[in-house]
Amino acid sequence: MRAESHAQPFSHRCRVYYEDTDAGGIVYYVNYLKFMERARTERLRSLGFAQSQLVGEDLLFVVHSSEARYLSPARLDDELLVSADVIEIKRASLRFRQQVRRAGDGELLCEGRFLVACVRAKSLKPRPIPESLRAAFVESGLPPAGE
Template identity: 80%
Template structure:
């Protein structure tokens, strides 16, 4: 399904494994953060940027703050769809809105927002997101993206 502006919504597919669950077969709450981290990494890869390549160029993305809300449990063997939408694009940071849904019935399981800072690998101080990457994020997002000035 395409968004109104023709941009294909991004979702990373993953499966719940035994290691992701507690003794009752329900996903342990912190593992949703791992699923969302993977989706953010795959979002970058989808835009043509690998974390390893960026790190080799002296650039890292680090989570500054995280907020998560849990709605329903995922269980062993569930297939999940994890979104990673940039809702705010600043000079040296991005804010992602993310959702984890069960693929079988599209039920919202968890949602969150993450402020991710761009830092230099050598000193971990804020660094401007490279122009090409900023442009790639801006061009790939659905309407409503907040882009801060240079």
């Protein structure tokens, strides 16, 4: 099932620190993945689901696959807006489309897609996404399965 543009946009603000950059003051490429991971975590939190709570319920979200395109560099002290839009929800996985933009001018710096699997914390075996979390995504604008 595919979501169109019904979902409410989500964006996480962060700043580029010295530790995020290379010797030239440009964000090291792998750090964009960290920024996007944080945005996915904050997306869940915005729906009322903290990662620490989910682990206690024998649930983890793990990245199954990722894809990133780097378009323009972020630099030291840039403020970034990192989106985390769920574009597909299946029985035991979420597909996110994410963008990193410079807050000052809105320039698109990096974009990616991530397939995130829902697994049991203890065994790391797939498990269904809890109905309460699925409902929270639907209430935020993601169409229910089959639509």
